[in-house]
Amino acid sequence: MQAFAALSVTRSFGGVVYMRPNLWVGSAAILIGVVYTIQAFMLPKAMVGNPWAPLYFPIGLGLLMVALGGILVLLEVRKGLKPSGGTSMVHFNPSSLRLIAGTSAACVVYAAMFERIGFVPSTALFLGAMLFMVNGIKSWKLNLVISAAFTAGAWYTFVKLFQINLP
Secondary structure (H helix, E strand, O other): OHHHHHHHEEEOOOOOEEEOHHHHHHHHHHHHHHHHHHHHHOOOOOOOOOOOHHHHHHHHHHHHHHHHHHHHHHHHHHHOOOOOOOOOOEOOOHHHHHHHHHHHHHHHHHHHHHHHHOHHHHHHHHHHHHHHHHHOHHHHHHHHHHHHHHHHHHHHHHHHHOOOOOO
16 A cells, blocks of 8 residues: 555655556456456346356456456556656646536435436436536537437437336
8 A cells, every 4th residue: 555655646846746546447457356346247147048247348347447447556556656748647626626516416316306206307308417517618509408408319229229117
């Protein structure tokens, strides 16, 4: 853990702490991928046909997440402790933190209302909220059009093409 902390933080001459976000993202991807893969093995098996068929995609997705996170960590470790020109080093400013907090809150609200009000309204509200956070209020027409079009397209794809009922 101490080696990870040394690689993830670099101090400049002015004493400012820079974070290596790729190292943190890669590590988080590995952790989430492992947990996701373990949970995928606990999914129920199919009663008809190949019992493992419903598990192939979730297990593959978890393993892919672990592999890509591992690649990201290895690439960042190979760079060493020297800053690489500023693109991989970031400062967290207040607007970034507000966007992270807003995105997290929108995801929690979306998950809470998904089952209660259904796919179409909850997805439209979630996408609208996300687009307003990113694009701002000035782009309200574009935000509404994109939110409605994506929601309708996703609904049509799942319900009509794949014949999967959505809540």
